[in-house]
């Protein structure tokens with residue numbers, strides 16, 4: 001049902017029921033169940049034998065002190081030089097120092113700072129926990145501060161010092177170029193985060209460019225404690241609330257982090273994707289948020305390539321807020337190397353613990369949040385968040401450059417790929433890259449729509465209060481549906497936009513004009529062919545079912561090679577999306593494109609006519625009308641038989657070469 005007839009609702013396009021395919025919102029699977037393998041590390045005993053009232057037992061193992069694992073603070077190799085009274089230097093196990101410092105009574109934020117600095121003495125002149133002091137000495141009343149230092153902090157410390165028993169095995173890093181996953185219990189995450197809160201992780205504090213972890217996000221909370229601003233205070237409240245919850249009631253679930261890295265060769269060739277954008281159901285709304293209304297969907301984290309962005313600093317927009325109200329997301333910063341252009345991180349099962357109000361500088365913690373999301377078969381909350389980092393644009397015009405649009409398109413595609421053979425749940429996204437990163441939402445909405453079309457996933461788009469954006473995206477999507485615009489056609493128009501030197505606001509007009517011009521020049525002898533359906537067959541139901549995308553990348557490459565060697569249009573997409581184009585379909589398409597060329601030649605020969613027809617096309621295609629009437633322009637084209645046209649197709653050129661050449665001309 002299209003809501004456009006009812007202006008009283010905040011949404012346009014198809015209903016959320018349609019997005020969920022009239023199923024329960026958590027019915028469709030997003031990712032495979034947890035299963036240990038060479039690429040899937042599971043840090044607890046698998047399969048889980050205990051019931052849901054107990055945390056799964058940690059996997060025993062050897063401490064790993066190397067470049068492929070997290071260097072844990074409790075490792076025997078984590079050592080620290082101690083200068084004795086006589087100036088002699090001895091090397092001590094750093095963990096002993098951590099234990100001694102934290103097991104002393106700590107009753108104030110200053111004493112907490114002193115304890116932390118005692119095992120980070122290198123930074124004693126640099127670190128200043130001013131926001132921690134502001135929170136406990138000014139923001140909270142005395143009883144609240146006392147409650148924290150008497151009851152909560154001791155539990156955080158105890159949890160942190162249980163690290164050797166809660167995480168007895170190495171934690172593999174999720175490094176660039178790897179397709180691998182890591183599953184941990186929520187208790188292991190809480191223990192690791194307690195260590196981050198107490199800044200115990202070694203080698204993670206230097207900012208030297210060439211240091212070992214310079215390509216990893218920060219993890220110790222010192223930067224948060226020393227940042228200024230009310231939103232910093234509010235983020236610390238979210239984190240303290242998280243610890244209060246997990247220290248009082250041990251979480252018993254599991255979380256999984258999946259790094260996805262797609263080689264460029266396996267990415268779609270967008271200039272050949274015949275999929276019509278019409279196959280992608282779009283629900284677009286100016287109300288709500290991804291985390292509240294995106295339940296059951298793949299929820300997009302508008303990420304920084306260094307995951308978490310400024311969450312442990314001043315930042316407080318979409319990603320930082322999500323990481324603050326769902327602090328288990330923070331642990332991704334411990335082991336996820338910064339994302340490359342064709343990489344994404346999927347974070348499964350990270351529970352929400354806090355409510356909030358406001359945004360950015362007005363962000364405030366707003367109490368407890370009980371997350372009632374159901375568990376999946378691996379005992380993870382059915383919450384799936386994909387971190388994809390957009391490009392930051394200093395100059396708006398840059399984002400229309402083909403190479404940069406392609407980067408964003410591929411990034412979204414990598415994030416939205418569905419790794420299973422089953423029907424893909426929808427994507428919940430919005431103005432990705434259009435806030436701190438300065439992107440244009442009208443462009444990003446189209447790029448995400450294209451990515452969803454190829455990934456065969458419905459799209460729920462939150463415009464975050466922007467009703468004008470909601471309506472214009474809905475209108476252009478309606479135009480795509482009613483004019484059977486394909487991904488490759490839209491990509492062609494987007495590539496042409498930059499050279500027009502038009503304002504970003506002219507993008508949708510331009511697209512409609514391009515498409516109407518192109519197709520109105522197709523009117524005439526071939527219009528009868530239109531009745532026979534365009535080259536892109538209207539996808540039948542099974543065609544819009546997800547293709548088997550559980551294939552490995554190699555398999556996908558084989559498909560692509562197979563497709564191109566068989567003479568059909570080279571496409572990364574498995575042929576399931578659309579039936580293999582039979583030869584006569586191919587010929588019909590080639591003929592149609594040839595007719596269009598002939599008509600264009602004919603039309604252009606009469607300057608006057610062409611000016612009128614193109615201005616008519618422009619007027620017909622402007623967003624106001626958006627639904628251009630079929631032009632009655634009578635072509636003066638001499639009727640040539642189809643056979644004659646087809647003969648010409650074959651004069652020397654293979655159909656494919658001619659078709660490809662033609663495709664480029666349009």
Ligand code: APR
Pocket residue numbers: 288289290291302303304308309310315316317318319320390429430431432433434435436437438439462463464
């Ligand atoms: N749900 C839906 N839409 C949202 C939400 C939400 N919860 N929060 C914000 N938005 C919309 C707003 O319109 C916002 O301007 O998304 C837009 C983009 O949000 P940003 O966080 O600014 O995302 P981006 O422009 O991609 O900047 C990413 O900011 O959060 C940091 O670490 C992140 O460094 C990265 C940068």
